[in-house]
Amino acid sequence: MAKEKSVSRRNFLKIGAVGAFATLSSTLFGSLTSFQKSANAMDKHQVHAGLNTQLHEGMKHGFVPSSEQTVGYKAAWDALTNFDYGKVSTLPNGQTFREYEITARETEVEISKGIKFPGWAYNGRIPGPTIRCTEGDLLRVKFKNLSAHPHSIHFHGIHPTNMDGLEAIAPGGEFVYEFEAKPGGMHLYHCHVAPLARHIHKGLYGNFIIDPKKPRAAAREFNMVMNGYDLDLDGENEVYTVNGYAFAYMQEAIKVKAGELVRIYLSNLTEFDLINSFHLHANFFNYFATGADPEARPNYTDTIMQCQGERGILEIVFPVPGKYMFHAHQSEFAELGWMGFFVAE
Numbered sequence: 001m002a003k004e005k006s007v008s009r010r011n012f013l014k015i016g017a018v019g020a021f022a023t024l025s026s027t028l029f030g031s032l033t034s035f036q037k038s039a040n041a042m043d044k045h046q047v048h049a050g051l052n053t054q055l056h057e058g059m060k061h062g063f064v065p066s067s068e069q070t071v072g073y074k075a076a077w078d079a080l081t082n083f084d085y086g087k088v089s090t091l092p093n094g095q096t097f098r099e100y101e102i103t104a105r106e107t108e109v110e111i112s113k114g115i116k117f118p119g120w121a122y123n124g125r126i127p128g129p130t131i132r133c134t135e136g137d138l139l140r141v142k143f144k145n146l147s148a149h150p151h152s153i154h155f156h157g158i159h160p161t162n163m164d165g166l167e168a169i170a171p172g173g174e175f176v177y178e179f180e181a182k183p184g185g186m187h188l189y190h191c192h193v194a195p196l197a198r199h200i201h202k203g204l205y206g207n208f209i210i211d212p213k214k215p216r217a218a219a220r221e222f223n224m225v226m227n228g229y230d231l232d233l234d235g236e237n238e239v240y241t242v243n244g245y246a247f248a249y250m251q252e253a254i255k256v257k258a259g260e261l262v263r264i265y266l267s268n269l270t271e272f273d274l275i276n277s278f279h280l281h282a283n284f285f286n287y288f289a290t291g292a293d294p295e296a297r298p299n300y301t302d303t304i305m306q307c308q309g310e311r312g313i314l315e316i317v318f319p320v321p322g323k324y325m326f327h328a329h330q331s332e333f334a335e336l337g338w339m340g341f342f343v344a345e
């Protein structure tokens with residue numbers, strides 16, 4: 001059983017890699033679907049053999065980096081550098097008031113060139129917008145469920161339990177979440193409607209950054225959400241990414257300056273696999289788990305792991321110019337899409 005599964009995942013490995021870099025046609029996935037449908041009537045080995053034949057056809061094109069910037073690819077870059085500070089105003093008591101609007105709806109997203117995922121997305125993107133504010137701000141999040149399924153938004157942090165997102169909002173329904181942002185740190189949000197793993201895996205999640213009142217040191221900042229996609233609904237992921245698109249930062253390295261402070265807000269929203277990880281080549285970084293304790297001593301390392309829903313802040317200085325690889329240290333995840341480069345100039 002275990003052997004069969006690993007064969008199956010290796011097949012997808014090739015699909016993911018080819019899809020990211022070369023000319024995998026949608027017909028490959030069309031055929032895959034028909035294979036899935038007929039799987040019950042066939043011996044599993046026959047299914048794998050059939051997939052292999054098609055994959056070898058696809059692999060003939062080789063690993064040619066794509067110059068085409070697809071929608072999902074652009075979304076991954078958007079997720080990396082865009083923070084949503086909301087519509088900002090000041091209340092009579094001097095408190096900063098931030099208003100956000102978040103929708104949930106069925107959204108087909110591109111997760112690699114030629115591979116589409118029938119997702120559920122907040123504001124049309126997987127991961128959803130990175131909500132950002134400062135500790136003590138009053139947040140009002142207007143949630144509209146535009147999908148055919150009940151959903152909610154469950155924020156991590158300290159807030160009243162009636163704002164906790166446990167109540168499912170029916171299709172077409174709305175809910176206003178309102179609470180004070182605390183504690184400062186690196187948090188996240190996700191749908192909290194059962195079956196939970198399915199609702200989260202479909203794409204309903206994002207990062208939630210509460211800056212401490214005493215600002216962190218100035219830095220070049222990036223947002224990263226680690227995730228996985230189960231394409232054949234067997235409870236195992238076939239594609240892994242950072243910010244939703246396989247190998248996005250392999251196609252184009254993330255540019256930084258040697259000597260500057262780089263800060264990464266990293267979370268793990270992978271379902272079905274218990275942990276995910278981040279490994280940096282040729283350098284070390286400081287890791288602040290959750291980042292909520294200003295007195296906490298960071299972990300100085302080159303590899304950290306996060307359980308599902310865990311998150312933290314990485315602070316990196318690239319000492320000299322060069323191309324620094326980063327990836328999940330689960331080799332399989334790396335080869336299935338979770339791999340990239342920083343280029344320090």
Ligand SMILES: [Cu+2]
Pocket residue numbers: 150151152191192193199200204
């Ligand atoms: Cu949901």
